[in-house]
Amino acid sequence: MAETFILIPGRTSKQGVTLNEGKYTDGYLEEINTLQISPEDMERLQFENGDNIRMWNDFGEVVVPCKTSKVDELPPGMLFISYGDKSSRLMAGETHGTGMPDSKGMDVQIEKVSAPA
Amino acid sequence: MSTVAPPPQESSDSAEVPELKVVTDATCTFCGCVCDDMELTVEGNKIKKAKNACVLGKAWFLNHHIEDRPEAIIEGQPASYEQAIERAAEILSNAIYPITYGLSDTTCEAQRVAVAISDWIGGCVDTTTSVCHGPSGIAFQEVGEVTCTLGEIKNRADYIVFWGGNPAESHPRHFTRYSLMPKGQFLPNGRKDRTAVLIDVRKTKSAKAADIHLQVKPRSDFELAWAMRAIAKGVDVDTAMIEEKTGISLERLTEVVEGMKAAKFGVILFGMGLTMTRGKHLNSEAVLSLARDLNKYTRWTAKPMRGHGNVTGADNVVTWQTGYPFGIHLGRGYPRFNPGEWTSSDLLARGEADAALIIASDPMSNFSQPARDHLAKINSVVLDPKLSETAKVATVAFTTSTYGINTTGTVYRMDDVPIPLRPAFDSPYKSDYEILKAIEKRIREKQLNGGMSS
Numbered sequence: 186m187a188e189t190f191i192l193i194p195g196r197t198s199k200q201g202v203t204l205n206e207g208k209y210t211d212g213y214l215e216e217i218n219t220l221q222i223s224p225e226d227m228e229r230l231q232f233e234n235g236d237n238i239r240m241w242n243d244f245g246e247v248v249v250p251c252k253t254s255k256v257d258e259l260p261p262g263m264l265f266i267s268y269g270d271k272s273s274r275l276m277a278g279e280t281h282g283t284g285m286p287d288s289k290g291m292d293v294q295i296e297k298v299s300a301p302a
Numbered sequence: 303m304s305t306v307a308p309p310p311q312e313s314s315d316s317a318e319v320p321e322l323k324v325v326t327d328a329t330c331t332f333c334g335c336v337c338d339d340m341e342l343t344v345e346g347n348k349i350k351k352a353k354n355a356c357v358l359g360k361a362w363f364l365n366h367h368i369e370d371r372p373e374a375i376i377e378g379q380p381a382s383y384e385q386a387i388e389r390a391a392e393i394l395s396n397a398i399y400p401i402t403y404g405l406s407d408t409t410c411e412a413q414r415v416a417v418a419i420s421d422w423i424g425g426c427v428d429t430t431t432s433v434c435h436g437p438s439g440i441a442f443q444e445v446g447e448v449t450c451t452l453g454e455i456k457n458r459a460d461y462i463v464f465w466g467g468n469p470a471e472s473h474p475r476h477f478t479r480y481s482l483m484p485k486g487q488f489l490p491n492g493r494k495d496r497t498a499v500l501i502d503v504r505k506t507k508s509a510k511a512a513d514i515h516l517q518v519k520p521r522s523d524f525e526l527a528w529a530m531r532a533i534a535k536g537v538d539v540d541t542a543m544i545e546e547k548t549g550i551s552l553e554r555l556t557e558v559v560e561g562m563k564a565a566k567f568g569v570i571l572f573g574m575g576l577t578m579t580r581g582k583h584l585n586s587e588a589v590l591s592l593a594r595d596l597n598k599y600t601r602w603t604a605k606p607m608r609g610h611g612n613v614t615g616a617d618n619v620v621t622w623q624t625g626y627p628f629g630i631h632l633g634r635g636y637p638r639f640n641p642g643e644w645t646s647s648d649l650l651a652r653g654e655a656d657a658a659l660i661i662a663s664d665p666m667s668n669f670s671q672p673a674r675d676h677l678a679k680i681n682s683v684v685l686d687p688k689l690s691e692t693a694k695v696a697t698v699a700f701t702t703s704t705y706g707i708n709t710t711g712t713v714y715r716m717d718d719v720p721i722p723l724r725p726a727f728d729s730p731y732k733s734d735y736e737i738l739k740a741i742e743k744r745i746r747e748k749q750l751n752g753g754m755s756s
Contacts, residue, residue: 202358270667277670278670278671281642282642282643284428286433
């Protein structure tokens with residue numbers, strides 16, 4: 186059963202470090218392709234670290250592995266992913282006259298799937 | 303360049319030992335902090351040590367080697383610079399609605415040439431600011447900016463509010479060099495003399511460095527800023543509504559606002575938590591207005607935390623050339639500014655642009671899907687030191703040297719202070735400036751002489 190969450194893409198120091206090592210390195214790809222979920226939601230939804238999660242909204246869809254966020258860092262109902270290719274696929278082309286697509290605080294739905302995309 | 307004598311060598315066989323030198327006062331261009339106190343130990347064409355650099359700066363300096371790539375690629379095939387410049391000039395000259403985009407990771411000198419090319423071909427010029435602090439740029443035009451330098455923050459700021467950002471991870475030296483920790487002229491005890499507040503939806507690493515964390519509900523920054531403005535002015539507010547909407551009690555919020563009013567010098571340093579979230583320029587506008595309001599009681603300022611190494615330079619250069627910071631159309635022979643119409647994300651997503659000149663940026667990895675789909679269809683000219691998804695789909699892709707590591711020039715720190723670059727070693731690849739100048743020259747020859755070289 187899919188649930189609606191609020192997705193916050195953002196910068197991390199690991200993303201910045203691995204970006205310099207190369208956008209095609211395993212470290213960078215792992216960092217921008219991993220969805221962080223609060224411990225409470227992981228337990229409630231019976232997700233395990235490494236489970237593949239389908240995440241989608243009206244504008245796009247991605248499948249990414251998940252991991253439990255650090256205690257207290259994310260409140261329940263909120264998701265975090267390092268800003269990059271996957272998070273940007275969920276942005277709309279429309280910018281409401283600003284030039285800036287909605288890139289943080291996006292409503293998304295998630296569900297566990299059996300296989301990666 | 304500031305260099306000092308190299309350390310003594312154990313071997314006397316200098317022919318087999320790469321040149322070793324130390325570059326002092328080098329500048330890191332990875333993030334908007336633009337720290338200019340780097341001490342680089344350089345061996346041949348590799349940086350071995352980057353003293354004073356943060357974790358991001360070290361990764362920047364230690365991973366920009368000379369890669370074995372063609373100097374240019376045309377439609378997937380290796381080409382010479384000359385061939386690529388000719389093709390690039392042809393694409394840009396023949397385009398009806400071309401865009402120039404990127405520019406935040408190159409020098410001011412290169413940015414200036416990119417604007418000139420856009421002007422000659424009657425295109426649009428836009429920078430990564432439009433998907434960064436572009437909304438703050440709009441807000442500046444609405445309510446102004448009570449500004450300051452990082453030096454003033456270091457020496458004077460006894461109350462600091464970080465809002466919608468996580469500098470502990472995105473700008474690691476900001477705390478230690480500019481804002482939170484350093485001892486300043488009027489803050490002899492450094493951190494002990496300062497109060498720090500973090501306003502953010504997540505309890506990030508930056509929360510641990512702050513005295514107070516206001517964990518605002520997502521998409522409620524606008525309401526929070528306006529509640530703080532009202533509290534500061536003594537306006538009656540709806541206690542229950544504020545708490546329900548923002549997740550923060552009136553009592554807690556009043557405590558912070560009173561602390562802000564009692565400060566001697568305050569600064570709000572705001573990030574993309576405001577500009578990328580619904581409300582965008584209205585969020586920035588609310589925070590800038592709060593800082594402005596507080597000047598009725600004491601000295602307050604507000605500055606955006608800028609990301610890329612010279613994104614602030616892009617704003618400055620494009621503004622001094624056209625009068626506007628981003629999202630500019632030059633097709634009528636004079637500049638017009640309209641975010642949403644002439645910003646790159648929109649021009650591509652709507653399928654309007656018919657060619658693109660992209661400098662040091664990777665929109666194929668971070669634009670919306672409709673924008674990426676269109677960019678992949680049109681002719682594009684891409685300049686980048688490293689391979690990227692954008693370079694992969696380019697009609698013409700140039701491999702460039704890296705600014706600050708291989709080439710000199712000027713960049714602007716996030717507080718609009720220009721800083722010179724001191725490169726560490728030479729690159730066999732041309733700089734953005736050199737390539738753009740050659741493209742501009744060829745475009746002008748086509749326009750003036752019907753394509754004949756002068």
